[in-house]
Amino acid sequence: MKITVKLFAGFRDNRFKVADQDYPEASTVGDILTALDINGPELGVALINGRHVLPDHVMMDGQTLSLFPKVGGG
Numbered sequence: 001m002k003i004t005v006k007l008f009a010g011f012r013d014n015r016f017k018v019a020d021q022d023y024p025e026a027s028t029v030g031d032i033l034t035a036l037d038i039n040g041p042e043l044g045v046a047l048i049n050g051r052h053v054l055p056d057h058v059m060m061d062g063q064t065l066s067l068f069p070k071v072g073g074g
Contacts, residue, residue, distance in 0.1 A: 002062060005021055008069070029054070029056070032059070044071060
């Protein structure tokens with residue numbers, strides 16, 4: 001299935017900004033994080049078509065997944 005993945009902030013380092021990628025049917029957000037070598041604790045927010053989802057959410061063909069890292073600072 002084809003998923004549009006959008007990466008933000010530090011997730012773009014040595015990766016991409018936006019990419020249309022193929023993933024197996026019934027892939028979860030967590031599966032995509034693993035494929036991108038992003039550790040779960042690094043994830044701040046995951047959005048599918050603008051709605052907040054958890055890593056166990058099953059993706060569907062044609063969706064857009066936006067991934068934001070946790071924000072730190074002080």
